[in-house]
Amino acid sequence: MKLITRNTDYALRAICYIAQQDKVVAVTELVKVLGVPRPFLRKILQRLSQKRILESYKGQAGGFRLKGQPQKIFIIEVMRVFQGEIALNGCFLNKHVCPNKGKCILRKKIKLIEDDVFTQLKRINIASLI
Amino acid sequence: MKLITRNTDYALRAICYIAQQDKVVAVTELVKVLGVPRPFLRKILQRLSQKRILESYKGQAGGFRLKGQPQKIFIIEVMRVFQGEIALNGCFLNKHVCPNKGKCILRKKIKLIEDDVFTQLKRINIASLI
DNA sequence: GACAAATGATACTAATATGGTATCATTCAT
DNA sequence: ATGAATGATACCATATTAGTATCATTTGTC
Numbered sequence: 145m146k147l148i149t150r151n152t153d154y155a156l157r158a159i160c161y162i163a164q165q166d167k168v169v170a171v172t173e174l175v176k177v178l179g180v181p182r183p184f185l186r187k188i189l190q191r192l193s194q195k196r197i198l199e200s201y202k203g204q205a206g207g208f209r210l211k212g213q214p215q216k217i218f219i220i221e222v223m224r225v226f227q228g229e230i231a232l233n234g235c236f237l238n239k240h241v242c243p244n245k246g247k248c249i250l251r252k253k254i255k256l257i258e259d260d261v262f263t264q265l266k267r268i269n270i271a272s273l274i
Numbered sequence: 275m276k277l278i279t280r281n282t283d284y285a286l287r288a289i290c291y292i293a294q295q296d297k298v299v300a301v302t303e304l305v306k307v308l309g310v311p312r313p314f315l316r317k318i319l320q321r322l323s324q325k326r327i328l329e330s331y332k333g334q335a336g337g338f339r340l341k342g343q344p345q346k347i348f349i350i351e352v353m354r355v356f357q358g359e360i361a362l363n364g365c366f367l368n369k370h371v372c373p374n375k376g377k378c379i380l381r382k383k384i385k386l387i388e389d390d391v392f393t394q395l396k397r398i399n400i401a402s403l404i
Numbered sequence: 405g406a407c408a409a410a411t412g413a414t415a416c417t418a419a420t421a422t423g424g425t426a427t428c429a430t431t432c433a434t
Numbered sequence: 435a436t437g438a439a440t441g442a443t444a445c446c447a448t449a450t451t452a453g454t455a456t457c458a459t460t461t462g463t464c
Contacts, residue, residue, distance in 0.1 A: 147275065147362035147384060150452065156380060170410065184453050190412065203461025206410040219380070226451095232277035249403050250286060250349070254277055257394045264387045273379045280423065300439065314424050320441065333432030336439040 147261075151226035154180050155188050156219060159197065160273050163214045170207035188226075195225050214271035223265070230265075232258040277391075281356035284310050285318050286349060289327065290403050293344045300337035318356075325355050344401035353395070360395075362388040 193200040323330040
């Protein structure tokens with residue numbers, strides 16, 4: 145059980161690095177710094193620019209730059225890009241009627257934990273990681 | 275991202291049901307009640323008895339019974355049986371030196387969240403689910 | 405304008421974890 | 435003895451994640 149996948153992890157590292165540079169950063173540079181496989185990193189960066197977290201510049205001297213301020217980018221946004229809606233919950237017994245109350249109580253308790261996790265994740269922005 | 279997998283979920287349901295019965299419960303009965311595929315449930319129950327959460331009785335009129343008291347079985351134990359050590363954390367950049375402090379701060383923050391989740395999970399026992 | 409260096413788009417493959425099945429051996433109440 | 439139960443174990447299926455490959459498009463530089 146991972147809270148953060150590799151995708152997200154790499155994305156966060158890249159964003160942190162880019163945030164610290166005051167220029168457009170090319171993949172080549174990021175690959176050197178992060179040691180992440182180039183094609184994989186490219187894919188990740190592309191998605192980040194599709195999702196408006198990064199800005200991309202094509203052509204020679206192109207690359208990526210942060211779109212907003214580091215204070216305004218929260219890691220939960222990045223997690224959502226690569227991991228979809230974050231849900232620790234989810235009932236497995238869809239087809240059947242719940243056989244005992246145990247499960248529902250369980251769901252309720254898990255939900256409380258989930259809410260806590262959310263609250264904390266929502267507080268962490270890129271600026272706080274640098 | 276699931277906090278609880280299907281395995282664990284089924285296991286918890288089964289344990290809750292068994293806890294409420296004052297007898298040895300056979301798989302056949304559990305299958306009827308829970309609607310979980312029989313061979314899969316069997317495997318789950320076997321592991322639970324290997325891990326001393328359930329007691330098993332072979333032969334005719336055999337089945338499973340709770341080994342301890344419902345108050346003393348915590349869901350985190352069951353999670354560990356099927357999901358291994360629970361860790362939301364884990365650095366992905368093992369081979370390389372951490373390129374920036376961002377990642378380490380991230381790990382630290384995730385660790386805090388993880389600790390919270392643990393604390394809450396450790397409080398939930400089977401008795402509280404029934 | 406040609407060219408090289410960059411990203412965009414997209415399809416494919418590999419690895420891993422989870423979910424689930426199948427089968428035969430062993431035990432034990434009747 | 436027999437049949438109904440679990441024990442052990444090997445296998446298969448599916449989904450998710452991780453990663454690769456390839457070609458198209460843009461753009462700065464000569």
